Amino acid sequence: MERTLFKEEHIIFRDSLKKFLDKEISPQFEQWEKDGIVPREAWRKMGENGFLCPWLEGKYGGPGADFLYSVAICEELFYRGITGLVAPLHSDIIVPYIHSFGSEEQKMKWLPGCASGSTLTAIAMTEPNTGSDLAAIRTTAIRDGDHYVVNGQKTFISIGILSDLVIVVAKTDTKAGYKGISLVCVEAGTPGFSRGRHLEKMGWHSQDTAELVFEDCRVPVSNLLGVEGKGFYYLMQKLQQERLVASMMAQSMAEAMLDMTVKYCKERMIFGSPVSSFQHNTFKIVEMATEIELGRTFIDSLIVDHMAGKDITKKVSMAKAWIPELANRVAYHCVQLHGGYGYMEEYPICRFARDARVISIFAGTTEVMKVIIGRMMGL
Ligand SMILES: Cc1cc2nc3c(=O)[nH]c(=O)nc-3n(C[C@H](O)[C@H](O)[C@H](O)COP(=O)(O)OP(=O)(O)OC[C@H]3O[C@@H](n4cnc5c(N)ncnc54)[C@H](O)[C@@H]3O)c2cc1C
Structure with missing residues (x-):
């Protein structure tokens, strides 16, 4: 089927992407499936070649391209079945939260790494007791001075092992139902944040899906995305x-x-x-x-x-x-x-x-x- 939505610039971009994937990614993919993880180096190469967050503006490290560039990346990866290197999740699902709701300071701090592949992201909504019913999450982020103290457990989190920055969906007000939900960014290495099991799945074997554990994890209030209670x-x-x-x-x-x-x-x-x-x-x-x-x-x-x-x-x-x-x-x-x-x-x-x-x-x-x-x- 001839598709009319792509212009010449998109077609040129797609051609170079195809060459990159066929040379740098596809030949290694089978090994990554056996290893159960995609090496960081592959994410970095994606970033280096402009295949992560292509829509980010120049000041945040991207070329400021339109959504069709993201479409091309998603299509070419999944046409090749490269499920483990799930760039569309990072680039087009998670990073947009930081871009849309983050402060300028947060954006300057995190977005350039998101585009280069040095800061990999995850979003942690699902918990052992709740997936579809998001409002029923139990993870809390309770304010204590200049920090939120995060407690709870998340599961099925994609890029759960490699992620450097996790957007944690947590309750900052336990009595307000869904109106008490906020998005708190937790950086890897923060005391009280640990990875649980690297989960074994039916498929997507090279995709690192994991449990995340938060035990009295103190996160600066400045890591809140947007407004408290608006998550x-x-x-x-x-x-x-x-x-x-x-x-x-x-x-x-x-x-x-x-x-x-x-x-x-x-x-x-x-x-x-x-x-x-x-x-x-x-x-x-x-x-x-x-x-x-x-x-x-x-x-x-x-x-x-x-x-x-x-x-x-x-x-x-x-x-x-x-x-x-x-x-x-x-x-x-x-x-x-x-x-x-x-x-x-x-x-x-x-x-x-x-x-x-x-x-x-x-x-x-x-x-x-x-x-x-x-x-x-x-x-
Ligand atoms: C490989 C993988 C990667 C994932 N990555 C992430 C991630 O990065 N971050 C994250 O937060 N989560 C992630 N998830 C979690 C995923 O979003 C949840 O698994 C999904 O939302 C379903 O939730 P659940 O598994 O708790 O199922 P449940 O909510 O327990 O649902 C069980 C069954 O009940 C059905 N059901 C639910 N509600 C209704 C209803 N109202 N009417 C009829 N049927 C209903 C469901 O459709 C399902 O068939 C991932 C999951 C997998 C498997």
């Missing part, structure tokens, strides 16, 4: 881009899975004919191609609306509810079309299929998206 509003505001980025990840993975499967099915001969030529398989491929095309059209229209500053809450929730589920359907059928080879690690479809699974869970589950859409439809 929940900030999250609601930024979750739209998060859902868009997650949908883009799933869309690119679905496109990659279809492409690799079409290639395989045209080459693999059974009963004297290519697998793709059996009508059942042709229909299956055609159905997937059609749904993937629909997903692409939908996402591209959302990118345009998002860049124009429109409220995309309802439609992006629909995209997040539908496209990761589509990627999972595609994963299932593509493995099936590969036969036994689809279950073998040496074929990329195997990893893609297990890596696609989680996108319908993080950044708001399919069910939570449907709750939001239903509410917005007045149901």
Whole structure:
């Protein structure tokens, strides 16, 4: 499908990104999957080449590019299944909190490192007892003079091992419900902040997902992002881009899975004919191609609306509810079309299929998206 939203400058940027990923990242990725972590050096190289936070203005260390540069980075990483080096999470989901709600002093302190890859970020919302129900978090950040004293436990935190700066979602007022939630930045090395388990997952093996522990962790009041008690509003505001980025990840993975499967099915001969030529398989491929095309059209229209500053809450929730589920359907059928080879690690479809699974869970589950859409439809 010809896409009209990219200009020549984006295409040139994408070409250099592709070359970089194919030379510097893809050849090492399998080893990182075995190691269970992406080396810092890879993040640094991404930063060095302008592939982290490309939208940051010059004074914060970026080139001040538009959102389409972020789109290109997300698409190229996820088309290659490079889930572990989850730059879109750092660049387009977490760093925007600092940029939008941080003080000038905080921005000057942290953003240049975010762009260069020397300051990796994480956002810690989820806790062992609560994920979807964010207002029920138990982590507290209680004011004591010039500090907040943070206590609590977070889990499933991406970039949880490598992160240098964690935006902790905590209650600064335990009696105010969601109005008592604030965002407090905790730097690595702060006494009382430690990493728990590096979690073993079904997929995304090179992505460092971890538990974080805060025990009487004293954080300067100057590390509060924005206004105390506004954390929940900030999250609601930024979750739209998060859902868009997650949908883009799933869309690119679905496109990659279809492409690799079409290639395989045209080459693999059974009963004297290519697998793709059996009508059942042709229909299956055609159905997937059609749904993937629909997903692409939908996402591209959302990118345009998002860049124009429109409220995309309802439609992006629909995209997040539908496209990761589509990627999972595609994963299932593509493995099936590969036969036994689809279950073998040496074929990329195997990893893609297990890596696609989680996108319908993080950044708001399919069910939570449907709750939001239903509410917005007045149901
Ligand atoms: C690999 C990975 C990376 C992650 N990275 C991060 C991160 O960086 N930072 C972070 O804070 N969190 C992160 N998460 C956590 C993720 O956001 C949560 O797992 C997700 O929000 C779901 O929460 P939960 O796991 O507690 O499930 P629960 O909230 O316990 O949900 C269980 C089930 O109930 C369903 N459900 C929930 N509410 C409703 C409802 N109202 N109606 C119907 N069904 C409902 C859910 O859809 C789900 O199927 C990550 C998770 C994973 C797996």
